[in-house]
Amino acid sequence: MTRKVYKSAMGKTVDMGSLLLQNERVRAVGNMNVNARGDRLDSNNQIVEPKNQQAQRRYKKQTNVSTGPAHSSTRSAKEEVQQPMIDPTDSFSDLPIDEPIAEPAVSPDPVTPPVVTAPPIAETQATPAPVQGGGLAGAIARSREVKQELEKTRRQQAQAQGVRRI
Numbered sequence: 001m002t003r004k005v006y007k008s009a010m011g012k013t014v015d016m017g018s019l020l021l022q023n024e025r026v027r028a029v030g031n032m033n034v035n036a037r038g039d040r041l042d043s044n045n046q047i048v049e050p051k052n053q054q055a056q057r058r059y060k061k062q063t064n065v066s067t068g069p070a071h072s073s074t075r076s077a078k079e080e081v082q083q084p085m086i087d088p089t090d091s092f093s094d095l096p097i098d099e100p101i102a103e104p105a106v107s108p109d110p111v112t113p114p115v116v117t118a119p120p121i122a123e124t125q126a127t128p129a130p131v132q133g134g135g136l137a138g139a140i141a142r143s144r145e146v147k148q149e150l151e152k153t154r155r156q157q158a159q160a161q162g163v164r165r166i
Helices: 016-022 051-062 074-082 135-144 154-161
Strands: 005-007 013-015 047-049
Touching: 005 016, 013 016
Parallel strands: none
Antiparallel strands: 005 013
């Protein structure tokens, strides 16, 4: 028995602890599909997932108890997945042998290759273009750009506001 005993306005005693225990398997009011204990229910009021199992699932999700290596980024995890698994004991003796390909004969009239000129140095050392993408990287790049403007006079500020009255 619990200490949650209250007196009503009519003078009757109401034991809230016993009321909770009596009605803990009754479907709760609302749209969450749970009973008073917190168990998930289906449409026939049958328990789908008990509250203890839900808590264990959340705890396992929070703790990092994986058998694989811990990656510092998603890029490194994807690179590991994309690397082919090579068996060191495989001798590759079952692969077909490629025949050498004959090189094409050289024509008697040599063709002069086109002349490529290098661009001037001033053009190659241009400032990098700003990042046009969205997301965190784009926001950081935009916040690092410094735009300096000359301070405007009061007259220039008034002209920038436009017409006030007609």
